[in-house]
Amino acid sequence: MKLQLSTEITGLRNNGVFASLLVTCLFTLIGCDSNPASFQVNEAYIRAVEYKADVTKPLMREAETQLSTAQIQNVSEIMEGLFGTPDEPNLPGGVGLEDFLSLRKLKIAAGPVTYTGEAGSTSGLESGLYRRHCAHCHGVSGDGHGPTAQFLNPYPRDYRMGQFKFKLTDADGAYKKPSKADFHRTLMQGIAGTSMPSFRVLPEPEREALVDYVIYLSIRGQTERALIEAAYFNASDKQEDQGNPQKLLVNFGEASQDQDLEFVKELLVPVVLPWANGGQGTVQRTIEEAPVGWDSPESIELGRKLFYQSKANCYSCHGRTGIGDGQNNLFDNWTLEHLGNAQGEAAGSGEDGEIAGIPEYFYNSELAQIGVVKPRNVKPRNLRLGNYRGGRRPIDIYQRITGGIEGTPMPANTKLTQAEAWSLVAYVLNLPYEPASRPKTAPVFQGVGSNK
Ligand code: HEC
Ligand code: HEC
Structure with missing residues (x-):
């Protein structure tokens, strides 16, 4: 073969000819119509590979090999x-x-x-x-x-x-x-x-x-x-x-x-x-039907408990009240490629997903030119808004919880039983309708606040 x-x-x-076409297309995008268009080479990745993005040693970030x-x-x-x-x-x-x-x-x-x-x-x-x-x-x-x-x-x-x-x-x-x-x-x-x-x-x-x-x-x-x-x-x-x-x-x-x-x-x-x-292409997961009573008040209550337990650990990112304020130093894979893995240093509590005080070496016009977008942190979703990017059917939320959101820190939880996962679905879908003051007291026994 x-x-x-x-x-x-x-x-x-x-x-x-080839190189000059690349440049034309880079700057005119759709203006490539009159010339035969070319794909721009992935310079951002070349750069990431050469510089092995490492924010812990920003000043030593020099490519040994290019x-x-x-x-x-x-x-x-x-x-x-x-x-x-x-x-x-x-x-x-x-x-x-x-x-x-x-x-x-x-x-x-x-x-x-x-x-x-x-x-x-x-x-x-x-x-x-x-x-x-x-x-x-x-x-x-x-x-x-x-x-x-x-x-x-x-x-x-x-x-x-x-x-x-x-x-x-x-x-x-x-x-x-x-x-x-x-x-x-x-x-x-x-x-x-x-x-x-x-x-x-x-x-x-x-x-x-x-x-x-x-x-x-x-x-x-x-x-x-x-x-x-x-x-x-x-x-x-x-x-x-x-x-x-x-x-x-x-x-x-x-x-x-x-x-x-x-x-x-x-x-x-x-x-x-x-x-x-x-x-044949990849095939959809078979997700068993939700058990009877999955959205009952008891099930919602179980979901609430799980939300704060280490087995599910949802609160550590989504926050005590579910508004998405548990962690503000998370990044998606597209950003980490250029930030390096020691993202802690880049963390800030910027508004609108901007990283506060992001140092000059993280981002400059040179990076912008090769197609690297300005790094932003990814916020855990505010679960009280009822806004679900991946779809609002119970099965969508079930899949987000058990399958995670690829490329982001939202993990695939494999420890929950099916019934527990459905309870969390019920709790999540109920969150927009319950007062933000719940839970009234922090469930201390589950280690809230210690963030472990
Ligand atoms: C390590 C941090 C982390 C943990 C733990 C975590 N999440 Fe998330 N979650 C995220 C982030 C970040 C996003 C936003 C991802 C994106 O779409 O960019 C998210 C998104 C979501 C969404 C939105 C889905 C959509 O379609 O918009 C739901 C629902 C959700 N999480 C529920 C949960 C539940 C329930 C748990 C506990 C079982 C949990 N999360 C645990 C970080 C986390
Ligand atoms: C106005 C801007 C805009 C236009 C136009 C647009 N998209 Fe998107 N698209 C986005 C954004 C923003 C996201 C990322 C959302 C996120 O990360 O949650 C996205 C994400 C996607 C994804 C990834 C979904 C996933 O599961 O990760 C696909 C596939 C996609 N778009 C296809 C298309 C196609 C095909 C078209 C044209 C028919 C299109 N988009 C037009 C803004 C746009």
């Missing part, structure tokens, strides 16, 4: 060979993607906005759904850094890490990626309490095309990350005898090309498998 990419890849033009321009260029060329361009998407062959994503759908979602109908009409859309409806927030490459992004809180999702919050698939294990049905639900409902709108008004086939395209951008983004890591591994290989820090991942047109592409395929397979699952 050979990766069917050599023709596309070797057909690439010279590097100068990728050469030729190595970054090589990653871009491999990526274009595999996935095509924003105007002409491609599915790499031989890794099980054709059975899972439809190139025809991708072509409807990709490309500049064009209509088949009469001039000025918005019906009969031929291509460009993604750039019309999504790119101003999610960015052409799905980097979550479209022109509107910096003004939004929370920020639009950066798909390239392949992590998603709201899904009914397994919390862990090989097939925890969202299913197509999960993405459909997100597009139908939007994400309540955020700027992510509902796309219910679109015809079903258009939503289907967009779902495939989001998955395509995610797989593309994850592949790019894997290539960047592999390129970095080469660049840091400084052993005198066999190491070659200038080594390219794929030497196009040279004897080693086939072997190099075989290596690329090895990187691609583990990215694709958790999504495609042999062509």
Whole structure:
């Protein structure tokens, strides 16, 4: 089995044209229409890999190893060979993607906005759904850094890490990626309490095309990350005898090309498998029906107790009264990638999710230019507002509690019995309707205040 990419890849033009296109598209976004558009390389991740973000040693944050321009260029060329361009998407062959994503759908979602109908009409859309409806927030490459992004809180999702919050698939294990049905639900409902709108008004086939395209951008983004890591591994290989820090991942047109592409395929397979699952895609978890009486006053009362017990530990983040004031120094995975793991130092009690007094070295114009958004902490949800981003059906809340919210500190609780989890669902759904003075006295025996 050979990766069917050599023709596309070797057909690439010279590097100068490619680089200047990247720059044009970076600054004009949708203005790429007249030029063939290119995806911007994930410079933010290159930077994160090179600098191994570490806020504990900010002044020592110097990259010992950096990728050469030729190595970054090589990653871009491999990526274009595999996935095509924003105007002409491609599915790499031989890794099980054709059975899972439809190139025809991708072509409807990709490309500049064009209509088949009469001039000025918005019906009969031929291509460009993604750039019309999504790119101003999610960015052409799905980097979550479209022109509107910096003004939004929370920020639009950066798909390239392949992590998603709201899904009914397994919390862990090989097939925890969202299913197509999960993405459909997100597009139908939007994400309540955020700027992510509902796309219910679109015809079903258009939503289907967009779902495939989001998955395509995610797989593309994850592949790019894997290539960047592999390129970095080469660049840091400084052993005198066999190491070659200038080594390219794929030497196009040279004897080693086939072997190099075989290596690329090895990187691609583990990215694709958790999504495609042999062509059938990931499947929704089977959640048993809620037990009779799950929302009775007794059950709510049990939920209230659990909320404060270490087994569930909800209060430590969501606060004693459930308004989300238990922890204000939490960050999501997209932010941690650039902050490093010692996030404690960056913690503050800023308003509106801004980190108070965030030191200069955490964020500067250089980072902004490569698509890193200003770090903000993620607040545990205020459970008294009755605003649920992942949906308000009891089963949605059940899944959030037992499956967590991927990419955020909201954990998947595996210690609760089913009945206990349903009691917590009942309690959570009841919280907006009960007076904030409850509980009247702190349940001292459960260690409230010690925060353990
Ligand atoms: C006005 C800005 C905006 C537009 C337009 C927009 N989104 Fe979003 N989108 C967001 C924000 C903000 C989030 C993150 C919400 C969060 O983190 O809770 C998001 C999240 C998502 C997610 C991730 C859901 C998850 O479970 O993590 C998907 C998928 C998504 N959007 C798809 C789309 C698609 C497809 C389109 C176009 C049809 C689109 N969005 C248009 C703002 C937008
Ligand atoms: C380590 C901190 C932490 C703990 C412990 C925690 N949460 Fe959360 N929770 C969060 C954060 C952060 C969010 C917001 C995530 C996001 O969407 O960005 C959240 C979101 C939620 C949501 C909103 C879901 C939605 O669709 O909007 C619910 C409901 C919730 N938590 C309930 C609970 C319950 C019940 C418990 C105890 C079993 C719990 N949480 C434990 C941090 C925590």
